[in-house]
């Protein structure tokens with residue numbers, strides 16, 4: 001009888017019983033960080049459910065939406081990363097881990113279109129590998145420490161969308177690895193490459209993230225930008241984007257990634273320039289100094305491979 005009462009006392013009978021029961025079930029988690037994260041996630045998830053009191057139909061809709069994130073994720077599209085981006089989660093994670101307080105260049109989210117393994121390039125190479133519309137862009141700069149000392153041999157992994165609004169992995173009209181390339185700095189920390197001026201583009205809207213944006217009456221546009229991963233031995237890897245767009249477009253970034261410090265000075269040239277002879281007008285130049293802080297380099301796992309198997 002005593003045993004029966006003990007078992008019965010552990011059974012769930014009210015809303016208040018659920019959270020303690022789940023936390024108790026997780027109490028044996030050995031990894032302390034996993035235990036902390038999952039206990040907090042459970043408490044917040046239960047509080048969210050108790051606050052909003054979803055109907056069973058709403059719960060089914062939510063589960064279907066989460067499942068659809070997986071169904072719309074493949075080698076060329078990562079809907080899970082995109083969902084984290086449009087909900088502001090990626091930018092929160094970015095700001096927690098990269099506050100820029102040591103004088104380093106501000107970071108920005110990786111986004112869903114980094115595929116890694118881009119071709120090695122020499123300084124000055126053009127990353128437009130197939131016919132790509134848009135005015136030419138000459139981008140140059142330096143990679144330094146926060147003290148301004150040049151970093152030789154730093155690696156810059158560069159990628160951007162075509163001005164048609166698509167990354168090459170989304171667009172059969174672009175060559176493989178169009179607008180992607182890896183550069184290294186010279187002895188004085190300098191680098192330069194040629195491309196086309198980036199344009200704003202919509203994030204993919206043919207999946208569950210698009211459904212959510214439409215339901216929330218949100219536009220899908222990102223301001224024009226070029227992605228960079230800048231890395232060097234002895235320095236924390238910088239994942240960032242350099243922006244070029246109107247103040248309205250920057251403030252309205254659908255993934256909340258634009259920051260003032262990483263808006264580039266893209267200069268439009270409407271007259272011939274002696275440094276850039278025979279270049280069709282107009283063309284653009286941009287110069288930017290990336291500053292790295294000391295630390296351990298690390299590289300992100302690409303959200304996509306870019307090639308359909």
Ligand SMILES: [Fe+2]
Pocket residue numbers: 111113160161225227
């Ligand atoms: Fe992007």
